[in-house]
Amino acid sequence: MEEKKTILTYAGLKALEDELENLRVVKRKEVAEKIKEAREQGDLSENAEYDAAKDEQRDIEARIDELEKILKNVEVVVEEEVDLEKINVGCTVLVHDDEYDEEIEFKIVGSTEANSLQGKISNESPVGQALMGKKVGDVVDVETPAGNIRYTVLKIERSI
Numbered sequence: 570m571e572e573k574k575t576i577l578t579y580a581g582l583k584a585l586e587d588e589l590e591n592l593r594v595v596k597r598k599e600v601a602e603k604i605k606e607a608r609e610q611g612d613l614s615e616n617a618e619y620d621a622a623k624d625e626q627r628d629i630e631a632r633i634d635e636l637e638k639i640l641k642n643v644e645v646v647v648e649e650e651v652d653l654e655k656i657n658v659g660c661t662v663l664v665h666d667d668e669y670d671e672e673i674e675f676k677i678v679g680s681t682e683a684n685s686l687q688g689k690i691s692n693e694s695p696v697g698q699a700l701m702g703k704k705v706g707d708v709v710d711v712e713t714p715a716g717n718i719r720y721t722v723l724k725i726e727r728s729i
């Protein structure tokens with residue numbers, strides 16, 4: 570079975586690479602030092618510091634493994650080459666919310682980079698899926714758990 574490609578922008582790729590480097594170089598050493606210090610306290614059977622450090626070590630190694638898998642099968646979107654005629658990963662989209670009569674800006678990113686608080690939505694999310702491939706002037710109906718939302722696409726531009 571072929572693994573699913575992870576779609577990332579260059580910024581997303583850099584962030585994951587930086588996180589992986591930090592975990593490998595800094596966090597591994599920090600947790601090894603914590604384990605060493607906890608061992609020096611003696612009896613490990615009732616040593617909360619030792620148990621916490623071992624749990625942290627397991628979490629770090631799991632995240633390193635997860636990041637390595639993501640980065641091994643990544644597809645980077647070259648934002649300068651994104652077709653601005655239609656919405657795609659790497660675009661920033663300005664839409665009009667017809668119900669609330671307000672404008673909303675979304676940056677369409679791969680699922681790994683999605684962060685709704687920063688206005689970054691995944692191309693796999695309900696809104697992202699509905700917007701993909703649409704053009705300026707298109708009206709999009711999105712079915713969400715909160716009900717139907719209707720957006721009108723106002724502008725498509727390259728993400729910076």
